[in-house]
Amino acid sequence: VLRTRITTNRGGGIALDLADATGTPLGRIDTLTLRPVTAEQLDTTPTHDSLFHLDWRTLPAPNPSTVNADILEVAASTIDGDVPAAVQTALADVLVQLQEWLTADEQDGRLVVVTRGAVATGGTEQVTDLAAAAVWGLIRSAQSEHPDRIVLIDTDGSLEDLAALAGLDEPQLAVRAGEVLVPRLVRTTVPAEAALPPVTGPVLVTGAGGALGGLVARHLVTAHGVRDLVLVSRRPSTTLVEELRELGAEVRWASCDVTDRDALAALIGELTASDGPGLAGVVHAAGVVDDGVLESLTPER
Template identity: 40%
Template sequence: MFAEVVLPERAADAAGAFGLHPALLDAALHALGLNPRTESDSGPLLPFSWSGVSLFAAGASSLRVRLGEVGSDAVSLLVADGAGRPVASVESVALRAASAEQVRAAAGERHDSLFHVEWTQTPASVPAQDSSADQWPVVQGVQDLNDLRRTLDGGAPVPSVVVVECGASPSGEALGDGLSGVSAGVVRGVVHRVLGVVQAWLADERFADGRLVLVTRGAVEAVSGEGVVDLAAAAARGLFRSAQSENPGRLVLVDVDDSVVRVGAALLGVGEPELAVRGGVVLVPRLVRVPVAGADAGTGVSFGGVGAGGTVLVTGA
């Protein structure tokens, strides 16, 4: 069999980057599909093993290929450029039958390079009462932090941990009222307030050896299907995470449910920069490969809980 293959004009300039452009070689092998002998009852025959490969020239943007039979399940290739000058030769390409199911199985149960965040349970437990939590100052805004700094000016010991509660504003106003009713103004106010605390805390060298802990409630979906209750606090988490990347080891993100009243040393002792507690169970975020099984047929990715007709806002620093 003979085949002539040419790179499209927009890709011709890229031919020089390869010994033999992979798209050209792949297209040449597609000629095997025209030969009824390259089909079997188990499925089409696909290239499986190469031997005796020689490259004589590089950078060809068009190929003339002669494919010859080598037994019942292999072919040889003689490759020239558009002017007939030798480019490559292959003594044998062994062919094997493969079904679509086998190809999917070979890829494994999870995608190789597609990841998502999954919250994973840790062996740590959260005690019902943690006395260390009572020793840590809790602030809700810059004013509270300034009050703490004034006590330090008076000789009070510097706390090892300062907790920022994302539960209510200094005026008692809720930081967020869920996805349905929260306004842009509320979100902006929460983010601005948390930013002020982070900046003031980082600027004070007395806190250099301590940790700043942002505590939110229902601001992240740590358990599939639970949703996000506090959108404003979720926005503050995004800002806080950006500060984390610039100050490793100094900032900690904790999202809790009703099983936790105050964050204590037992929880921070897990040693993770980001945690969530659900029903007394400590969860940490991990990047894991997206499962192949059950993935959306059109995209290969499964997005649970996102309606096809809805709007998705993707955020992140």
């Protein structure tokens, strides 16, 4: 593990301090000079080979080395009933156990987090436990913050010794019918004639006053020819509305708090009423970030 502290020095340059996982200094770069790149220097020719998808591949003859591993079994939940509550409960439970393990652990062991039905590895397989799927999201962030310490395994129960898989140098694994599968990115081939159908009718964009919502709204108009937009945030953004109208779109602004179910239902009811415009699509980009590294997360966050 190489940890890097990045600071700006007086001359405006960037300095880097390099240390190992225990904080022992390894080196220092006094000045890193960055030069602007012009558009011409970048190859901006559109390519059609930059789309990838995830494929689960069988790991041929896994040969794990023995490592010291603890197991955290994630309790099963079902997707019936109150899904958000089940997700919150599962995440809070795993978070607490993860934080306890990190505090107690001696820095050389690994933690194997075991789920069932959290990922679909192909074919007709479905995710059967949405709470466990959310746990994968949490753990994958934890893996970025604590590299080589945590291993995620989604199992169908066909292999006994999951701790033995912790030494495989693979952060995420699935066990299906006694085989060990690993996720790999593979190129997606898109047929040359593949094109999105034209969008007719209004598209609702929440969080339109924010960074992502604004980008999405512009992209819908310029790249997909959307001509009718309904933009939602709590506070209006007149500059965006003007800009989109100049690009030829018809834009309605609806100031609405999307956490207010009644207000949102009234807005959607208006748009989907039999004599209303109908809705061609929804992009939900409203949100408020309150995040932090694993050690500072709370169940509420």
